[in-house]
Amino acid sequence: MMLIFGLMLLLKTAACLEFNCWFNQADPCHAALGDKLTLLLMMPDTRTYDLKIQKRISSKEKDPVCKIKKGTIRECDLFNNRPEVTFVNGTLIINHVIRADSGTYRLVVFDSESTEIPKGDLQVIVEAPIGSVEVSIICSSSGVRRASCSSDGDPLFFSWTLNGDPLMDGNATIDLDEGTDGNISCSVKNHVSHQQMIFSVKHYPESSASLVHVLVWCLQMMFLLGLLGGFHIYMRLTSGKKREDEKVRMRRFREGHEHTAED
Template sequence: MEAVLGLMVILLGVSHGVETYCDGRQNGTQCYGALGGTVDIQLMDSISEIPRYYLLKDSLKILHVINNTVISNTIERRSLFFLSSRIFRINNLSRTDSGDYTLQTFNSDGYSSGERTLQLFIQAPVSSVLLVSECLSQGEMRVSCSSEGGDSPLYSWTLDGRTLTDAELLSGNNETNNITLKQHISGHLVCSVRNNVSNVSEEQKTCSFINCTSINETQIVGWVHANRNNLCIEPTTEPTPVTPTAVGTSWFIFGLKAAVVILSLSGIWIWFTWKKKTILEVSAVPQRMESPDNSVLMIEMSPYSNT
C-alpha cells in the first residue's frame, strides 16, 4: 500500500477557532482539524498549471475549478478556495467533515491526469487540565491528571522543566495520567495533555515537610502541599529594631515634654502668688465710712485722762 503518513499541524491556541494546516499533495496523507476550528488543505503546488480539477468528499464533488476559475463550491458558506496558493480552507469544522477527500485532475483534452486522496479527522481540542494530588505519610505524592474535552488525549509529565524519570516514580510512568512520586522529590510538577489539535498543561508544587504550631496552638508534623501550606502560624508584623538614633530621639522628645510641664506649673504658681498678694494689699487699706451731716460723733472720755 502506497500510503504516506504525513502530518503538519500548526496550533494557534486552544479555543474555538483553532487553525490547522494539512499538506495534501501526497497520496494517503492524514490530516487533523479542530472541532469548531479551521483547516487549510494544500491541494497542489501554487505554480501548478493543471487546467481542470475536482475535489470530492466521500465521492461527492464539493469543488470544481477550470482554467483557474472556480466553477462551483457546494460548501462555499463556510469554505474558501485561494486560487493563487491552491489552498482549500474549511471553517467551523464539524464531525461530519471527517472523511476521505480526493483530488482528481484532468489535462487540456479532458482526460484524467491523476488522482490522490487524503484522510481528514476532526478532533475536539483539550480545553483544560485538572490536577488532584495527595501527600502521603512518608513523603510520597499521589497525583491524578484529568482533562476536560479533547479526543484521544495523551499525557506527559515534567519536573522543573525536564521529563519525569522512572527513578523518581513509585508507580505509573511518564505517559499515564495517574502517578505516585517517591519520597523527597521536590519541585514544580507539570502535567501536559495533548492531541493532534491542542496542547494544555497544569502545574503544581510537590509536597513539603512541616513541623510547626497551628492557629489553635496544636503541634503539626507531617507532609502537606507546598503551595497550600497555611496551617502554621506566621507573625503578622516584624518587630521594629531599636537603633541608637531612635533612642536619642526618644530622650529628646521626653525632655521636651518635661520642659513644657515644668513651664506650665511655674506659670500657674506665679499667677496664684500674684493673686494672693493683690488680695492682701487691698485688705490693708483702712475703710472710711461717710456719715450724713446730722450724724453725732461720740467720744468716750476716760476719768483718768487729763483735762
C-alpha cells in the same frame, strides 16, 4: 510525609487558529474542531483545469464530490449548505471545521478529453482542542500521593516533569513518594493543541511525620480504652443490680417464713 500546599500556576498555550495541508502529503492532515483549515491543491493554475475533490467513503456508496470549474465551485454535495467553505486561488478553505470533515479526500483533474487523472489523496483528522488542565491529589496513610491529570479534548497525551526533569510519559496518573519536593508539571497535548499545569509539592520533616503517626496511634488507643472502660462500668452496674435483686428476694423470703411461724 508531604504537604500539597496549592496549585500554583496554570500555563496555557495558544491553539493554532489555522491549519495548512496539501494533497499528496505523506502524513495525515490534523485540524482543530472549530478552527480554520486550508487544503492546498499544489497546482500551477487551477483556473485552466476542471477539478474534482472527492471524499472516499466506501465502494458501495456514491462518494460526495465538489466540482471546481475555472477556479470556482460549481457543483458540490460534499459541503452542502456551508457558506464557510470557499475555493480561492487554488486553495480549498474551510473556515469552521466540523467532525464530519474527517476522512480521506482525493483530488482529480480532468484533461482536455474529460479524462479523470488522480493527483493525490489526503487523510484529514479532526480533533477537539485541549481544554483547561485539572490536577487532583489523593493522599494515603502510608505517605504516598497519587496525582491525576485530566482535560477535555481528543486524543490526549500526558507527560510529567519534576523541577524540569522528565518523570513519566503516557499516563494520566503518577505516584509521588515522601521525598518528592518541588514544582511538578502535567502537560496534555494532541496533534492540534497543548496545555500545561504546574503545581508545587512540599514534604514534612521525618520528625513531624513520626509525631503524626504517634498522635494517630494515641487517638486509636484512647478510643479502645474508652470502649473497654464503658464495658467494665456496664458489667459492674449489671452485677450490682443482680446482687440487690437477690437481697430483696431473700428478705421477702425471710419475712414470709416468719409470718408462717407466728400462725
